[in-house]
Amino acid sequence: xxxxxxxxxxxxxxxxxxxxxxxxxxxxxxxxxxxxxxxxxxxxxxxxxxxxxxxxxxxxxxxxxxxxxxxxxxxxxxxxxxxxxxxxxxxxxxxxxxxxxxxxxxxxxxxxxxxxxxxxxxxxxxxxxxxxxxxxxxxxxxxxxxxxxxxxxxxxxxxxxxxxxxxxxxxxxxxxxxxxxxxxxxxxxxxxxxxxxxxxxxxxxxxxxxxxxxxx
Amino acid sequence: xxxxxxxxxxxxxxxxxxxxxxxxxxxxxxxxxxxxxxxxxxxxxxxxxxxxxxxxxxxxxxxxxxxxxxxxxxxxxxxxxxxxxxxxxxxxxxxxxxxxxxxxxxxxxxxxxxxxxxxxxxxxxxxxxxxxxxxxxxxxxxxxxxxxxxxxxxxxxxxxxxxxxxxxxxxxxxxxxxxxxxxxxxxxxxxxxxxxxxxxxxxxxxxxxxxxxxxxxxxxxxxxxxxxxxxxxxxxxxxxxxxxxxxxxxxxxxxxxxxxxxxxxxxxxxxxxxxxxxxxxxxxxxxxxxxxxxxxxxxxxxxxxxxxxxxxxxxxxxxxxxxxxxxxxxxxxxxxxxxxxxxxxxxxxxxxxxxxxxxxxxxxxxxxxxxxxxxxxxxxxxxxxxxxxxxxxxxxxxxxxxxxxxxxxxxxxxxxxxxxxxxxxxxxxxxxxxxxxxxxxxxxxxxxxxxxxxxxxxxxxxxxxxxxxxxxxxxxxxxxxxxxxxxxxxxxxxxxxxxxxxxxxxxxxxxxxxxxxxxxxxxxxxxxxxxxxxxxxxxxxxxxxxxxxxxxxxxxxxxxxxxxxxxxxxxxxxxxxxx
Ligand SMILES: [Cu+2]
Numbered sequence: 001x002x003x004x005x006x007x008x009x010x011x012x013x014x015x016x017x018x019x020x021x022x023x024x025x026x027x028x029x030x031x032x033x034x035x036x037x038x039x040x041x042x043x044x045x046x047x048x049x050x051x052x053x054x055x056x057x058x059x060x061x062x063x064x065x066x067x068x069x070x071x072x073x074x075x076x077x078x079x080x081x082x083x084x085x086x087x088x089x090x091x092x093x094x095x096x097x098x099x100x101x102x103x104x105x106x107x108x109x110x111x112x113x114x115x116x117x118x119x120x121x122x123x124x125x126x127x128x129x130x131x132x133x134x135x136x137x138x139x140x141x142x143x144x145x146x147x148x149x150x151x152x153x154x155x156x157x158x159x160x161x162x163x164x165x166x167x168x169x170x171x172x173x174x175x176x177x178x179x180x181x182x183x184x185x186x187x188x189x190x191x192x193x194x195x196x197x198x199x200x201x202x203x204x205x206x207x208x209x210x211x212x213x214x215x216x
Numbered sequence: 217x218x219x220x221x222x223x224x225x226x227x228x229x230x231x232x233x234x235x236x237x238x239x240x241x242x243x244x245x246x247x248x249x250x251x252x253x254x255x256x257x258x259x260x261x262x263x264x265x266x267x268x269x270x271x272x273x274x275x276x277x278x279x280x281x282x283x284x285x286x287x288x289x290x291x292x293x294x295x296x297x298x299x300x301x302x303x304x305x306x307x308x309x310x311x312x313x314x315x316x317x318x319x320x321x322x323x324x325x326x327x328x329x330x331x332x333x334x335x336x337x338x339x340x341x342x343x344x345x346x347x348x349x350x351x352x353x354x355x356x357x358x359x360x361x362x363x364x365x366x367x368x369x370x371x372x373x374x375x376x377x378x379x380x381x382x383x384x385x386x387x388x389x390x391x392x393x394x395x396x397x398x399x400x401x402x403x404x405x406x407x408x409x410x411x412x413x414x415x416x417x418x419x420x421x422x423x424x425x426x427x428x429x430x431x432x433x434x435x436x437x438x439x440x441x442x443x444x445x446x447x448x449x450x451x452x453x454x455x456x457x458x459x460x461x462x463x464x465x466x467x468x469x470x471x472x473x474x475x476x477x478x479x480x481x482x483x484x485x486x487x488x489x490x491x492x493x494x495x496x497x498x499x500x501x502x503x504x505x506x507x508x509x510x511x512x513x514x515x516x517x518x519x520x521x522x523x524x525x526x527x528x529x530x531x532x533x534x535x536x537x538x539x540x541x542x543x544x545x546x547x548x549x550x551x552x553x554x555x556x557x558x559x560x561x562x563x564x565x566x567x568x569x570x571x572x573x574x575x576x577x578x579x580x581x582x583x584x585x586x587x588x589x590x591x592x593x594x595x596x597x598x599x600x601x602x603x604x605x606x607x608x609x610x611x612x613x614x615x616x617x618x619x620x621x622x623x624x625x626x627x628x629x630x631x632x633x634x635x636x637x638x639x640x641x642x643x644x645x646x647x648x649x650x651x652x653x654x655x656x657x658x659x660x661x662x663x664x665x666x667x668x669x670x671x672x673x674x675x676x677x678x679x680x681x682x683x684x685x686x687x688x689x690x691x692x693x694x695x696x697x698x699x700x701x702x703x704x705x706x707x708x709x710x711x712x713x714x715x716x717x718x719x720x721x722x723x724x725x726x727x728x729x730x731x732x733x734x735x736x737x738x739x740x741x742x743x744x745x746x747x748x749x750x751x752x753x754x755x756x757x758x759x760x761x762x763x764x765x766x767x768x769x770x771x772x773x774x775x776x777x778x779x780x781x782x783x784x785x786x787x788x789x790x791x792x793x794x795x
Contacts, residue, residue: 135386
């Protein structure tokens with residue numbers, strides 16, 4: 001009986017600590033050559049309790065600008081609505097054949113804004129039927145703890161409750177999988193370094209603009 | 217050995233062998249050098265042509281692949297197709313692929329998922345089994361992260377080139393693969409053949425014992441290219457190396473230059489591409505060879521005629537000279553050469569004729585002498601150029617006679633007698649000749665000798681007396697020998713006189729004798745006969761004339777014997793015994 005009490009008191013203490021001292025995990029993503037990797041999606045999926053996340057109330061934007069998608073990689077949680085505004089003076093036809101969310105937005109002109117709801121977690125590769133070089137990714141993660149690495153390869157995840165997590169890293173050129181289990185203590189600031197293997201950067205070279213217009 | 221072989225009996229043979237042999241060797245060398253160079257050049261050209269055709273084949277296949285890759289890329293951009301693909305509607309996809317075959321001209325278009333599973337095809341015969349090679353290519357391309365891949369394989373039992381192209385949505389996300397193919401059939405090889413002029417044959421050499429023609433431009437699928445390909449495949453298998461081979465292949469009707477190239481297949485096997493070309497380069501090489509052969513033979517023929525002509529022109533006069541020489545050796549000096557040419561042979565003929573003339577003259581002279589005089593005297597006469605005509609000159613004449621010869625002849629047989637006489641005459645002659653005397657004649661057992669004729673001798677008298685004394689001495693020696701043989705000794709009488717006489721050839725036109733005539737000769741004979749007079753007690757009697765002619769009188773002892781009358785002479789002759 002006193003043993004039970006002891007445990008309970010410990011649990012109360014822990015809860016108090018969790019409320020008062022959230023942890024921080026700083027993840028550094030590098031490639032095989034130890035170069036920092038930008039645009040890598042870093043997510044921490046809680047293993048001790050079901051993750052609780054709330055979709056953003058303001059729509060996330062993947063714009064078509066200068067015949068490119070902007071941004072290249074977008075991370076959202078399921079149930080998020082994504083707007084596809086055409087900011088060019090030409091038409092686009094955005095599609096995806098990804099199983100997560102196959103779709104096609106038939107040709108739409110400048111100024112038009114199309115909107116789609118992404119409900120399932122997964123990766124959606126975006127393309128344009130008019131422009132082969134246009135490519136972007138929407139990564140839908142079922143956790144509130146995610147971030148995209150900056151150009152220095154760093155992602156600083158804050159307000160993490162202590163506990164066990166699966167640390168996942170995804171990148172458009174990722175070869176295989178990159179994840180590990182991490183345990184976070186209260187009030188801790190943990191450093192995590194993850195090395196990923198990337199496929200060669202192969203993008204379709206964009207043809208020079210204007211058939212007869214010469215080069216800039 | 218070789219020198220013995222080259223010792224020809226005829227000059228023309230030697231000239232022929234040397235000249236024609238050298239020319240023949242030079243021409244043969246030229247022929248072989250030119251033809252072998254020519255042949256290897258032609259072969260090299262033919263090979264270069266065949267290799268060009270082989271590269272043309274490679275290039276055509278590569279272009280076709282690129283075209284199909286491009287076509288596949290365009291097809292993936294088709295929205296409706298993309299939509300259908302995403303929907304997974306296999307029937308619609310298949311009918312779309314049939315439509316594409318019309319667009320890109322590829323007879324086989326198939327569609328696969330990223331793992332190489334067949335999703336749709338343009339041809340019902342292209343079932344999963346036939347799609348195997350495509351799946352293999354997709355697997356390889358995925359492993360090697362290739363943006364396109366191709367290979368050779370059989371589809372529905374026919375040789376094809378297969379191409380796989382990924383289907384991006386968007387790039388570089390692979391959502392599926394296109395598999396396209398085109399056949400390497402008669403039409404394909406025909407097009408290459410039309411451009412290159414080379415006959416092409418694809419041969420299945422999986423089992424070299426049973427080669428199988430896959431496609432050919434030859435009107436009749438001849439056995440030769442397949443056999444060649446099979447043989448080459450066997451060699452390649454033994455060498456474990458797929459090396460292109462060039463060789464000459466003899467087809468019954470014409471020769472082909474052949475190049476064999478091996479092409480690896482997807483299924484760890486290979487086929488052979490046999491490229492053949494009518495040997496036009498070789499034909500021109502043969503023409504040149506024949507021209508050289510003909511020219512060489514012509515040159516040899518001309519050279520032979522030329523050599524025979526030259527040899528004849530050289531050997532004919534030589535042969536004539538040989539004949540002349542033989543006739544001269546037989547003593548016929550009348551022969552003369554004709555046609556004195558300007559060269560060495562002409563000069564030789566001229567010199568030869570001069571020699572013949574000289575020999576004739578000399579022989580004539582020698583002939584005259586040989587009949588009378590000893591060879592030495594004849595030679596001396598010729599050397600000193602003695603004139604043999606009648607000439608008055610001072611000569612010392614020696615007469616010798618054997619005493620008591622008549623008595624001797626009765627005791628001996630004629631044979632024994634003649635032997636003894638000759639023995640005696642031989643000794644006497646030797647004594648005379650030793651002192652430079654010339655035997656004028658033998659008269660039975662008597663000897664007549666001359667000193668100072670036909671060649672003048674300043675000491676002729678000295679020589680004659682010395683000879684007389686030498687004869688006495690020689691007889692003593694002979695008598696000693698005879699005594700040993702039981703024969704009675706011989707006795708001699710010698711008369712020597714010096715007088716002016718007429719010397720010259722005496723006799724008839726047929727037979728001439730060089731001799732002397734005159735009173736002095738009779739005197740010498742008379743003096744000889746006087747030695748029989750016992751009172752004189754001497755074997756040698758000479759005249760005052762001889763003593764007067766002596767150059768060294770002190771050498772001789774002369775005992776005066778008084779004077780004797782001589783027949784036909786008014787004055788008596790004063791005589792002396794010489795001892
Ligand atoms: Cu576009």
